[in-house]
Amino acid sequence: xxxYNYQNALDELEKEILKMGSLVEEQINLAVTSLAxxxxxxARKVVDQDDIIDSLELEIEEKILKLIATQQPMAKDLRRxxxxxxxxxxxxxxxDNAVDIAKTTLRIGNEPLxxxxxxxxxxxxxxxxxxxxxxxxxxxxxxxxxxTLAAKxxxxxxxxxxxxxxxxxxxFENPRNINQGTHLMFVSRYLERxxxxxxxxxxxxxxxxxxxxxxxxx
Amino acid sequence: xxxxxxxxNLDFFYGDFQALHNINLEIExxxxxxxxxxxxxxxxxxxxxxxxxxxxxxxxxxxxKIILDGKSILKNEIDVVELRKRVGMxxxxxxxxxxxxxxxxxxxxxxxxxxxxxxxxxxxxxxxKNVALWDEVKDRLNxxxxxxxxxxxxxxxxxxxxxxxxxxxxxxxxxxxxxPISTLRIEELVQQLKEQYTIVIVTHNMQQAARISDxxxxxxxxxxxxYGQTEYIFTKPCDQRTEDYITGRFG
Numbered sequence: 001x002x003x004y005n006y007q008n009a010l011d012e013l014e015k016e017i018l019k020m021g022s023l024v025e026e027q028i029n030l031a032v033t034s035l036a037x038x039x040x041x042x043a044r045k046v047v048d049q050d051d052i053i054d055s056l057e058l059e060i061e062e063k064i065l066k067l068i069a070t071q072q073p074m075a076k077d078l079r080r081x082x083x084x085x086x087x088x089x090x091x092x093x094x095x096d097n098a099v100d101i102a103k104t105t106l107r108i109g110n111e112p113l114x115x116x117x118x119x120x121x122x123x124x125x126x127x128x129x130x131x132x133x134x135x136x137x138x139x140x141x142x143x144x145x146x147x148t149l150a151a152k153x154x155x156x157x158x159x160x161x162x163x164x165x166x167x168x169x170x171x172f173e174n175p176r177n178i179n180q181g182t183h184l185m186f187v188s189r190y191l192e193r194x195x196x197x198x199x200x201x202x203x204x205x206x207x208x209x210x211x212x213x214x215x216x217x218x
Numbered sequence: 219x220x221x222x223x224x225x226x227n228l229d230f231f232y233g234d235f236q237a238l239h240n241i242n243l244e245i246e247x248x249x250x251x252x253x254x255x256x257x258x259x260x261x262x263x264x265x266x267x268x269x270x271x272x273x274x275x276x277x278x279x280x281x282x283k284i285i286l287d288g289k290s291i292l293k294n295e296i297d298v299v300e301l302r303k304r305v306g307m308x309x310x311x312x313x314x315x316x317x318x319x320x321x322x323x324x325x326x327x328x329x330x331x332x333x334x335x336x337x338x339x340x341x342x343x344x345x346x347k348n349v350a351l352w353d354e355v356k357d358r359l360n361x362x363x364x365x366x367x368x369x370x371x372x373x374x375x376x377x378x379x380x381x382x383x384x385x386x387x388x389x390x391x392x393x394x395x396x397x398p399i400s401t402l403r404i405e406e407l408v409q410q411l412k413e414q415y416t417i418v419i420v421t422h423n424m425q426q427a428a429r430i431s432d433x434x435x436x437x438x439x440x441x442x443x444x445y446g447q448t449e450y451i452f453t454k455p456c457d458q459r460t461e462d463y464i465t466g467r468f469g
Contacts, residue, residue: 003402005409006429069452070428 006071010080013063014139017084017091020056021135024091025128027053027098028194032124034105035187036117046102053095057088076208083208087138090197094131097190097197104183114170114177120187123159126152127194134201141209146202150216156195163188220247220416221287221304221385223268228282230263230272230440237263239440241282245433250408250417252431252448254424256468259437261420265388268418269305270298286386303330306379310391312371314363314378319346319355322363322374326382345377349407369400373407380411387411389419393426405430424464428452436460 027046034042064085067073073081130152137146164185171181199216206214223245230238238260245251245268253261266272267280270291284291291301303326314322323342324332332338342359346352351373355366363374372392379387389408393401408417409430421427427434428448435445436455444457455461462468 004406065453066449070449072425072429 003071006067009063009067009071010077013060013067013081013084016056016060016063017087018135018139020053020060020088020091021131023049023053023056024095024098025131027095028101028124028128028131028191031098031101031105032121032187032191034102035108036121038105038108038110038113040106040109043102043105047099047106050095050099053092057092060088061085079208079211083138083204086204087201090200094194094197097194100190101187104187108180108183111180114180114184115166117184119159119163119166120184120191123156123163123188123191126156126159127191127198130156130195130198131201134198134205137202137205138208141205143206143209146205147214147216149199149202150218153195153199153217156192160188160192219385220414222247223386223416224283224285226283226285228264228267228284229280230260230267231279232275233277237440238267241442243435243442243445245416245418247416248412248414249432250412250419250430251433251435251445252427253418253420253435253437254422254427254463255437255443256463257422258439260440261435261437262390263440264437265390265418265420267292268386268388269302269307270296271302271307273298303382304384305386305388306382306384307388307390308372308376308379308392311395312368312375314366314371314374316362316364318360319363319366319374320359322378323381325378330382341381345381346374348380348411349373349377350403351377367400369396369403372396372400372404376404376407376411384415386416386418389417391420391422394422401426436463438463 027049030042031046033039034046064081067081130149133145133152134149136142167181167185167188170177196217202216203214206212206216225241225243225245228238228241229236241264253265255261263272267284268291272278272280280292282292286301286305290296315325317325320342323345324338327338327341332341343352343356346355351370354370363371366374372395376387376392392408393404396404405426408419411417412432419427419431431448433445434448434451436443436451436457436459438459444451444455444460446456451460452464455464
């Protein structure tokens with residue numbers, strides 16, 4: 001047994017990052033559900049819960065700084081900690097995107113949707129999976145899994161393009177659709193950003209394991 | 219039992235030279251308190267006041283109070299032999315006696331009157347297990363302690379201190395003569411020992427203080443500049459001089 005306390009602290013850090021990750025993942029789910037079901041209550045909940053994620057980020061950041069200051073991490077440990085530092089930033093941004101989606105729910109309010117939402121929930125599901133896989137790759141140091149995120153991001157990107165085209169058609173057809181159409185375009189954009197953040201996570205995992213840089217979002 | 223130590227207004231002099239100025243510090247049980255600071259800052263002098271090792275140096279004077287579990291230890295009538303039994307010490311260089319491993323461990327207890335063979339055997343096993351040395355030496359307890367490696371010798375010295383069943387363990391740079399792996403093993407050991415003892419460690423190695431201690435005290439020119447939780451001392455110290463020292467921008 002060597003450096004028992006240090007190893008413990010590293011494991012602890014990993015757990016907290018994972019906890020933050022699952023909270024964020026749940027936020028995407030709730031935000032998109034609130035939009036599809038026009039559940040304003042749920043949307044408000046998403047907005048409120050963002051505070052938990054924000055304070056978790058600060059807490060983890062503090063722990064990382066203490067680890068660096070007191071334990072002198074080296075080599076892979078150092079890359080793991082550095083990756084952790086960047087991962088929590090991406091997670092926090094994803095959390096903000098979820099809030100943006102929830103706020104869109106609130107803006108649309110009870111006004112009937114211009115179309116049933118099909119592609120947006122699908123896109124949300126893919127981005128959530130990407131996020132989960134990125135975190136799994138982090139925990140299991142799974143480079144192969146991290147690399148698969150590039151292809152999934154391409155799917156999200158083309159879904160995004162498709163949604164924009166479709167919404168534009170609705171807006172051309174009837175100018176009354178412009179307001180809500182614009183809101184929904186932003187939602188699609190937020191989800192597309194979430195997928196990009198997930199690829200960032202994957203890139204960090206690859207760097208952590210191999211010490212090499214790879215672009216998953218070309 | 220791990221002790222609680224309270225130091226109040228402690229001044230210390232080597233002849234006319236004042237080596238410690240008005241030190242006030244509380245040392246908590248079951249914690250590792252690290253003393254850091256540049257050479258000559260008084261940290262070794264300070265740790266030696268805690269079991270009155272400085273009494274052995276001519277021309278020294280001490281003022282103030284050191285209270286060990288409610289009892290002042292600087293009074294003349296204190297039995298210093300008894301005090302040093304309770305407050306054990308490990309030094310910079312491993313200093314085993316030129317005797318067998320077994321004899322090294324029981325040296326203190328024997329002189330304090332324990333003669334019972336099975337009791338001594340038990341003490342040897344327990345003490346060596348406490349320092350994770352038992353498995354390495356159990357088959358050669360009668361060989362000379364000087365045949366052990368530096369790191370093993372230092373663990374033996376710690377075992378020798380533990381055999382006296384102290385409440386406090388003082389360590390004056392216990393790893394500065396050891397290689398990095400032996401150093402890490404001693405660090406692990408110290409972290410385990412804190413479950414039972416009050417530990418004070420002087421170290422030149424700031425990173426070591428950061429790695430293993432709960433509380434860090436920074437000494438400079440015989441003054442205690444700052445002390446507090448290690449993670450705070452090393453991430454947001456209050457005093458600029460502490461900041462300068464730990465960031466290596468000193469002087």
